[in-house]
Amino acid sequence: MIAHIFEDRCDGCNNCVAICPTHVLDAGKDGAPVVARIDQCQTCYMCELYCTSDAIYVDPDQHHLHVVDPQAILESGHLGRLRHDYGWGREAGGDEGHLSDFWRLGPLLREGAEIAARRYAGRKA
Amino acid sequence: MSGHDVLALTTDVLIVGGGMAACWAATAAARAGARVVLVDKGFVGTSGVTATGGPNHWWVPPDPAKRAQAVEDRLARAFDLAERDWMARIIDETWRALPELAGYYPFDSDGRGGTFYSGVRGPEYMRALRRFAADLGVSILDHHPALELLVDHDGVVVGAAGHARLDDRLWAIQASSVVLATGGCAFRSGLIGSHGNTGDGLLMAAEAGAALSGMEFSVSYSLSPAWNSTRTLPYFAARFFDQEGRELDVPPPMSGEAAHLKALATAMIEGPVLADLSDAPALLKQLLRRIQPASMPPFERRGVDLFENRFPIRLFGEGTVRGTGGLQIVDEKCRTSVEGLYAAGDAATRELIAGATSGGGAQNAAWALTSGRIAGQAAARAASQRKSRATARGRPVGGAGLRPAADARPIDLSPVIPAVQASTIDFDGALWRSEAKLSSAKARLDLLWRDIADHAYATGIARIALREQAAMVAAARWVCASALARTESRGMHMRTDKPGLDPALGARLLTGGLDNVWTRLETDIVSQRIEAVA
Numbered sequence: 065m066i067a068h069i070f071e072d073r074c075d076g077c078n079n080c081v082a083i084c085p086t087h088v089l090d091a092g093k094d095g096a097p098v099v100a101r102i103d104q105c106q107t108c109y110m111c112e113l114y115c116t117s118d119a120i121y122v123d124p125d126q127h128h129l130h131v132v133d134p135q136a137i138l139e140s141g142h143l144g145r146l147r148h149d150y151g152w153g154r155e156a157g158g159d160e161g162h163l164s165d166f167w168r169l170g171p172l173l174r175e176g177a178e179i180a181a182r183r184y185a186g187r188k189a
Numbered sequence: 190m191s192g193h194d195v196l197a198l199t200t201d202v203l204i205v206g207g208g209m210a211a212c213w214a215a216t217a218a219a220r221a222g223a224r225v226v227l228v229d230k231g232f233v234g235t236s237g238v239t240a241t242g243g244p245n246h247w248w249v250p251p252d253p254a255k256r257a258q259a260v261e262d263r264l265a266r267a268f269d270l271a272e273r274d275w276m277a278r279i280i281d282e283t284w285r286a287l288p289e290l291a292g293y294y295p296f297d298s299d300g301r302g303g304t305f306y307s308g309v310r311g312p313e314y315m316r317a318l319r320r321f322a323a324d325l326g327v328s329i330l331d332h333h334p335a336l337e338l339l340v341d342h343d344g345v346v347v348g349a350a351g352h353a354r355l356d357d358r359l360w361a362i363q364a365s366s367v368v369l370a371t372g373g374c375a376f377r378s379g380l381i382g383s384h385g386n387t388g389d390g391l392l393m394a395a396e397a398g399a400a401l402s403g404m405e406f407s408v409s410y411s412l413s414p415a416w417n418s419t420r421t422l423p424y425f426a427a428r429f430f431d432q433e434g435r436e437l438d439v440p441p442p443m444s445g446e447a448a449h450l451k452a453l454a455t456a457m458i459e460g461p462v463l464a465d466l467s468d469a470p471a472l473l474k475q476l477l478r479r480i481q482p483a484s485m486p487p488f489e490r491r492g493v494d495l496f497e498n499r500f501p502i503r504l505f506g507e508g509t510v511r512g513t514g515g516l517q518i519v520d521e522k523c524r525t526s527v528e529g530l531y532a533a534g535d536a537a538t539r540e541l542i543a544g545a546t547s548g549g550g551a552q553n554a555a556w557a558l559t560s561g562r563i564a565g566q567a568a569a570r571a572a573s574q575r576k577s578r579a580t581a582r583g584r585p586v587g588g589a590g591l592r593p594a595a596d597a598r599p600i601d602l603s604p605v606i607p608a609v610q611a612s613t614i615d616f617d618g619a620l621w622r623s624e625a626k627l628s629s630a631k632a633r634l635d636l637l638w639r640d641i642a643d644h645a646y647a648t649g650i651a652r653i654a655l656r657e658q659a660a661m662v663a664a665a666r667w668v669c670a671s672a673l674a675r676t677e678s679r680g681m682h683m684r685t686d687k688p689g690l691d692p693a694l695g696a697r698l699l700t701g702g703l704d705n706v707w708t709r710l711e712t713d714i715v716s717q718r719i720e721a722v723a
């Protein structure tokens with residue numbers, strides 16, 4: 065669930081309020097948005113992806129709310145990493161080139177299934 | 190409510206939903222010359238299972254022999270409920286449509302010197318579809334969940350009404366035709382991206398008199414780390430262990446008759462199950478982050494190395510998302526059984542292209558795209574022939590949760606989720622169905638339905654959450670009724686008391702109704718029609 069908004073990084077654009085698919089956030093009076101309906105958070109990381117200031121941290125536990133240490137998150141390198149990995153606006157050329165290996169998804173999935181099938185057949189033999 | 194202002198609009202075509210089916214419908218309707226308004230519960234780009242997923246579409250080159258073979262192969266696994274023509278149609282339409290997104294979606298290499306079209310990454314796909322629709326003049330209203338349909342005195346659907354949640358006000362849109370593309374119902378299992386997929390469209394349509402089909406085919410799961418539902422690519426080569434470190438005897442994925450699933454579910458009923466991905470393809474270990482960036486945070490942020498450390502897993506139920514049930518489609522234009530109302534994507538039955546088995550993996554996305562385009566275009570054509578309808582004021586027909594049949598009073602909604610999950614998500618009740626289990630689930634749901642329909646009431650944005658609860662109860666009741674009526678095992682519908690196929694039940698099963706839920710084999714209706722003509 066969304067665990068922290070770094071107010072010092074947030075520019076108050078309210079993008080996250082608009083794009084959160086489940087209406088978790090409300091616009092702040094002035095400054096950062098507020099988490100108003102945490103029970104509706106589906107831990108989808110979309111707010112991170114759409115926050116161009118890398119000011120949001122989503123904790124990966126979708127069932128329980130954890131108190132996080134902002135300083136530790138800043139030091140962890142996780143902040144903004146997801147958006148960077150997607151190639152959204154972080155690097156020259158934007159998301160250009162970020163999908164060059166995407167075609168391998170199907171073949172890799174089938175390879176995984178074949179590995180499991182061979183191993184199972186081996187064990188049964 | 191803050192004030193009593195209502196956003197009132199009139200349009201040719203109203204699209205309800207904001208996933209891939211809705212967007213393809215909106216673009217097709219706009220291209221056919223209609224004025225199009227699209228209302229989504231969430232944000233078009235992030236809401237729905239398309240956005241968090243990244244569907245691979247059924248992709249067969251236009252070589253007649255290859256296409257015929259693809260259809261025959263899939264038909265052989267559909268348990269007699271799919272249709273050749275529909276399958277051929279979605280292959281063809283998908284092949285022609287996806288490349289149209291170039292310019293909006295950064296299609297890249299297919300590894301053989303060509304362009305890879307068939308598989309797309311969710312957030313980029315939905316961002317592209319949003320821009321495509323906006324460029325074609327579609328009015329997109331985010332955070333405008335629909336709550337009910339508007340119906341004229343002839344029973345024709347002429348619009349919808351709902352609640353704009355960012356500005357807390359009502360909206361009502363009159364339209365000549367309405368396309369429902371509200372997705373499947375995952376019964377709040379926690380499945381990735383599915384929080385808003387609560388079956389709202391099914392309930393709205395049924396209130397207008399529409400029938401559903403294949404609701405018994407609603408048993409499907411995807412494996413993920415126990416704490417966060419993800420996509421399933423990383424886990425295909427997994428070995429599984431119990432808490433004591435003993436390796437479990439789990440048949441490989443895709444080994445038929447749900448053997449993989451049932452073995453995992455059996456073990457999970459006993460206790461925690463851990464996955465070990467050390468056998469995963471070497472290239473996957475290297476490229477997972479590049480292919481599916483969102484697969485990493487659940488592990489990295491827990492300090493777990495997913496390919497080195499064992500971790501607890503969970504099966505997240507998919508309900509009708511990767512089940513196949515939904516609104517009945519009555520013709521090749523994706524019409525529902527109610528005039529003025531069309532259905533597309535996971536809101537519609539996918540038996541036409543997948544039968545009794547899941548269409549996940551390729552068919553469902555091709556269906557969502559194609560049914561969206563067909564419905565959008567047909568809705569636009571119908572609108573141009575029926576302009577006058579849009580001015581006929583519709584009557585809102587929403588019931589449960591909006592207009593209590595008896596006295597409005599607070600009711601306890603905490604039993605809703607356990608009750609709706611009993612025959613769809615819970616392993617024992619869903620994977621090993623029986624008359625006894627289904628009847629007891631049905632009895633619980635009937636009581637809940639009565640309570641909600643008679644008394645439940647909310648104001649302001651709380652109306653949205655209440656309608657979601659009502660919709661899930663309605664959907665689960667259709668599931669139970671259909672699963673009881675299908676006294677056999679077929680595809681993903683598996684009954685311990687009725688193993689094996691019953692040839693007499695080799696037809697699609699319709700259901701519907703609110704206070705009184707009914708079921709009927711589709712063949713009965715066809716034969717009745719034939720008799721009536723004769």
Ligand SMILES: Cc1cc2nc3c(=O)[nH]c(=O)nc-3n(C[C@H](O)[C@H](O)[C@H](O)COP(=O)(O)OP(=O)(O)OC[C@H]3O[C@@H](n4cnc5c(N)ncnc54)[C@H](O)[C@@H]3O)c2cc1C
Pocket residue numbers: 205206207208209210211228229230231232236237238239240242243244245246247333334335336370371372373380381385386387389390411419420421510511533534535536548549550551552553554555557
């Ligand atoms: C993890 C995962 C992976 C998948 N992978 C594949 C694959 O590889 N290949 C394949 O073919 N299929 C796949 N599928 C299935 C495929 O993703 C779906 O069939 C497809 O995305 C359905 O699109 P849709 O537009 O019908 O539904 P969704 O994308 O779920 O959209 C539904 C929309 O309806 C909106 N909505 C709901 N209620 C209301 C309301 N009351 N008012 C207004 N709007 C409302 C929601 O906000 C949402 O925007 C996968 C599914 C999952 C869950």
Ligand code: SF4
Pocket residue numbers: 069073074075076077078079080081096097114115116117118119120
């Ligand atoms: S998107 Fe980021 S910068 Fe904008 S309001 Fe939200 S947290 Fe602040």
Ligand code: SF4
Pocket residue numbers: 065066083084085086087088089104105106107108109110111112122
């Ligand atoms: S993780 Fe998803 S649901 Fe939660 S606040 Fe962010 S965008 Fe909203």
